[in-house]
Amino acid sequence: MGLFRFKGFPGKGTFPHGIHPPDNKFFSADKAIEVFPTPAKVLLPLLQNIGAPCEPVVKSKQQVAVGELVGKGKAFVSAALHSPVAGKVKKPAMVTLPNGRHMQAIQIAADEDQNPGEVLWEKLSAKDWPTDCISIYDPATISKVIHDAGIVGLGGAAFPTHVKVMPDENKMIDTLMINGCECEPFLTPDYRLMMEAPGAIVTGALLAGRAISAKEIIICVEDNKPLAIERLRRITAQTVIRVAVVQTKYPQGSEKQLVKSVLDLDVPLGGLPSDVGVAMSNVGTIAAIGMAVIKEEPLTHRVISVSGGGIANPKNLFVPIGVSVGELIDYCGGLTKDAARVVSGGPMMGFSFSDMDTPVTKGTSGITVLTHEDVDRENETSCVRCGRCVDACPMNLVPTKLAMASRYKNPALAVKYNINACFECGSCTYVCPANIKLVQLIRTGKQQVAAMNK
Amino acid sequence: MIGIVTIGIAAGTMLVMAVVMSYILGWANKKFHVEVDPRVEAVTEALPGANCGGCGFIGCSDYAVAIVANNAPVNKCPVGGEGCAAEVATIMGVEVGDSVPSRPVVHCAGHTADKAGKSQYRGEPRCAAAHLVAGIQDCTFGCLGFGDCVVACNYDAIHVNDGLATVDYDKCVGCGACVKACPRMIISMADFNEDKVPAILCSNKDKGKDVTGACTVGCMGCKACTKVSDIITMQGDLAVLDASAYTYEKVEGAEKAIEKCPRNTIAFIGK
Numbered sequence: 001m002g003l004f005r006f007k008g009f010p011g012k013g014t015f016p017h018g019i020h021p022p023d024n025k026f027f028s029a030d031k032a033i034e035v036f037p038t039p040a041k042v043l044l045p046l047l048q049n050i051g052a053p054c055e056p057v058v059k060s061k062q063q064v065a066v067g068e069l070v071g072k073g074k075a076f077v078s079a080a081l082h083s084p085v086a087g088k089v090k091k092p093a094m095v096t097l098p099n100g101r102h103m104q105a106i107q108i109a110a111d112e113d114q115n116p117g118e119v120l121w122e123k124l125s126a127k128d129w130p131t132d133c134i135s136i137y138d139p140a141t142i143s144k145v146i147h148d149a150g151i152v153g154l155g156g157a158a159f160p161t162h163v164k165v166m167p168d169e170n171k172m173i174d175t176l177m178i179n180g181c182e183c184e185p186f187l188t189p190d191y192r193l194m195m196e197a198p199g200a201i202v203t204g205a206l207l208a209g210r211a212i213s214a215k216e217i218i219i220c221v222e223d224n225k226p227l228a229i230e231r232l233r234r235i236t237a238q239t240v241i242r243v244a245v246v247q248t249k250y251p252q253g254s255e256k257q258l259v260k261s262v263l264d265l266d267v268p269l270g271g272l273p274s275d276v277g278v279a280m281s282n283v284g285t286i287a288a289i290g291m292a293v294i295k296e297e298p299l300t301h302r303v304i305s306v307s308g309g310g311i312a313n314p315k316n317l318f319v320p321i322g323v324s325v326g327e328l329i330d331y332c333g334g335l336t337k338d339a340a341r342v343v344s345g346g347p348m349m350g351f352s353f354s355d356m357d358t359p360v361t362k363g364t365s366g367i368t369v370l371t372h373e374d375v376d377r378e379n380e381t382s383c384v385r386c387g388r389c390v391d392a393c394p395m396n397l398v399p400t401k402l403a404m405a406s407r408y409k410n411p412a413l414a415v416k417y418n419i420n421a422c423f424e425c426g427s428c429t430y431v432c433p434a435n436i437k438l439v440q441l442i443r444t445g446k447q448q449v450a451a452m453n454k
Numbered sequence: 455m456i457g458i459v460t461i462g463i464a465a466g467t468m469l470v471m472a473v474v475m476s477y478i479l480g481w482a483n484k485k486f487h488v489e490v491d492p493r494v495e496a497v498t499e500a501l502p503g504a505n506c507g508g509c510g511f512i513g514c515s516d517y518a519v520a521i522v523a524n525n526a527p528v529n530k531c532p533v534g535g536e537g538c539a540a541e542v543a544t545i546m547g548v549e550v551g552d553s554v555p556s557r558p559v560v561h562c563a564g565h566t567a568d569k570a571g572k573s574q575y576r577g578e579p580r581c582a583a584a585h586l587v588a589g590i591q592d593c594t595f596g597c598l599g600f601g602d603c604v605v606a607c608n609y610d611a612i613h614v615n616d617g618l619a620t621v622d623y624d625k626c627v628g629c630g631a632c633v634k635a636c637p638r639m640i641i642s643m644a645d646f647n648e649d650k651v652p653a654i655l656c657s658n659k660d661k662g663k664d665v666t667g668a669c670t671v672g673c674m675g676c677k678a679c680t681k682v683s684d685i686i687t688m689q690g691d692l693a694v695l696d697a698s699a700y701t702y703e704k705v706e707g708a709e710k711a712i713e714k715c716p717r718n719t720i721a722f723i724g725k
Contacts, residue, residue, distance in 0.1 A: 093664075094660050094661065094664050096588050096589075096592075096594055097588065098588050098589070099588065100585075100586055100587060100588040100594075101588075102594045351587070351588060352587075352589060353588050353589040354571055354573040354588075354589035355571065355588075355589060355592065377576075407578075407580075437577050437578045437583075440577050440578045440583050440586075440587075441578055441583065443583075443586055444578065444580070444582050444583040444586060447582065447586065447637075448582075
């Protein structure tokens with residue numbers, strides 16, 4: 001790009017290793033966010049976040065309003081669940097989420113003649129977001145509101161946000177990094193949100209920064225999004241927030257890699273960014289914090305992109321959580337003839353699934369439909385020890401060693417080679433000339449390690 | 455001349471060293487002698503040496519030690535069977551207790567055509583890997599058919615037959631390796647009081663409607679079998695059969711349950 005230079009930060013704007021897959025954002029990057037009409041029913045799985053599932057607090061046949069609490073997180077690492085529509089609670093159902101979890105879900109039949117999505121989107125994309133007098137909000141109150149609003153990381157991992165903003169005496173947080181990299185190919189919801197609702201992101205960032213008493217707030221964006229960078233720079237000019245433009249590279253959006261790129265800090269093995277004084281949140285999460293604190297709306301809707309060569313009209317949509325994927329695909333003109341795989345998330349880290357009734361959860365950042373051309377691969381051949389996976393691995397691991405330790409059931413060897421440091425970004429599988437399913441094997445290996453440690 | 459002297463010195467030194475070393479070895483042998491019960495060796499000899507772990511101990515020699523030192527029951531070896539138990543009992547001078555053979559049961563009846571939502575899967579062809587992927591088939595409890603249990607079996611006694619792991623009870627010795635290998639935990643050990651015993655061939659704990667959508671032969675929790683046979687009970691939405699309570703007198707109830715089951719989920723299995 002060269003349009004924006006990375007300067008004013010200790011890092012180099014990039015990290016060692018990683019890959020450069022085609023970003024394929026052209027499908028949906030220029031499509032403005034549309035509000036998805038209220039569906040006839042929503043299905044809310046009780047587990048939408050990392051951690052413990054929440055417990056239902058509504059009964060069958062009960063009438064609920066928009067934003068009413070339907071599930072309560074009892075454990076510390078769990079999140080509340082709210083109804084995205086006004087309607088009647090039906091019998092609970094079982095759903096299998098794309099990540100393989102088999103989960104009970106609350107079913108709500110929506111009343112007719114309502115459009116809560118329209119109202120919420122108007123509030124989110126409004127121009128009236130305050131950037132001053134943030135100090136009237138007490139940090140403890142902000143944390144509590146985040147907890148009550150059921151906010152989880154909207155980047156995909158869905159880690160409960162209130163845990164991140166909880167003050168910890170052992171870990172002094174001085175920097176809040178807001179992740180707008182969106183390095184995953186095809187996905188565009190974060191880009192569109194930065195374009196269309198930058199006010200919510202800025203206000204949310206100031207609020208989150210106040211909650212953790214951060215000295216510095218940095219919004220990080222990859223240099224393939226020049227329009228979003230310009231917009232954010234203009235709106236943050238009068239605030240303490242700085243915009244860091246990092247190089248386009250996969251997986252730049254991974255928190256450890258981004259800390260290295262911007263601040264030149266190494267997160268210790270098995271640690272979190274909080275170990276080096278950094279808290280990180282996705283732009284969508286930050287906007288949700290703004291919505292919860294300023295406009296008092298819990299997390300019930302999110303922006304997702306429906307994209308890929310297998311979709312007739314790729315779109316960015318503002319959808320209620322719990323709407324079925326099939327409905328979204330139909331809204332976007334249905335599948336094309338050469339559609340081969342429906343993936344929840346992007347092609348690198350997403351999970352492909354077959355049941356079109358699967359609901360959208362808080363962690364679903366996009367639906368990507370890949371074509372036969374995208375997914376067809378040659379059969380697996382033997383590892384030739386070329387070392388490309390080692391060059392690609394952003395965590396400096398030896399993926400082939402880990403994969404073979406998993407295939408030949410040697411969890412002790414896998415632990416020796418730090419299998420749990422792998423965050424399954426898929427770079428190794430992407431570059432493997434022998435088509436070995438490295439990430440899948442490593443994921444299986446982690447299960448073996450967990451079984452061994454039990 | 456020098457050659458002979460040199461050889462003489464070398465030979466003499468070696469001789470002296472050999473004598474000294476042998477005394478040290480002889481002393482050490484007495485000093486560090488460990489008393490081993492000769493019965494341990496005899497029992498180890500009597501056991502088949504398969505080291506399968508089916509007895510619950512780590513290999514045959516560990517089991518032999520347990521029998522001699524801790525009075526472990528002598529009839530635990532699934533490979534050796536009754537003959538082996540009798541031999542070990544003679545060595546130990548004890549009675550062989552009543553032993554009922556324990557054999558694995560695959561709690562799934564879904565062959566390829568029975569399973570709904572079978573998708574084209576091109577990942578690592580192993581159950582342990584496929585188990586972590588959603589959307590391979592609608593039933594999240596049923597047999598995946600990649601044969602992790604086949605690889606685990608040392609006796610060629612379990613095979614994947616049209617997408618379903620099937621035990622060959624003529625070859626099976628009941629070591630339980632397949633039970634540990636299955637990531638979906640649908641194989642369990644059951645007491646075989648008779649050569650043929652009834653079994654519920656489903657593990658799906660979901661509600662009836664979800665089961666019928668996923669598979670044509672899954673238990674939908676209609677409770678019909680529990681009314682005609684007293685060894686079948688409901689655990690949530692899944693019928694469960696207590697194999698240890700089955701005797702020949704209960705064959706009528708079992709046959710009726712098989713007849714009543716609208717999904718053909720119950721069947722007699724065994725030799």
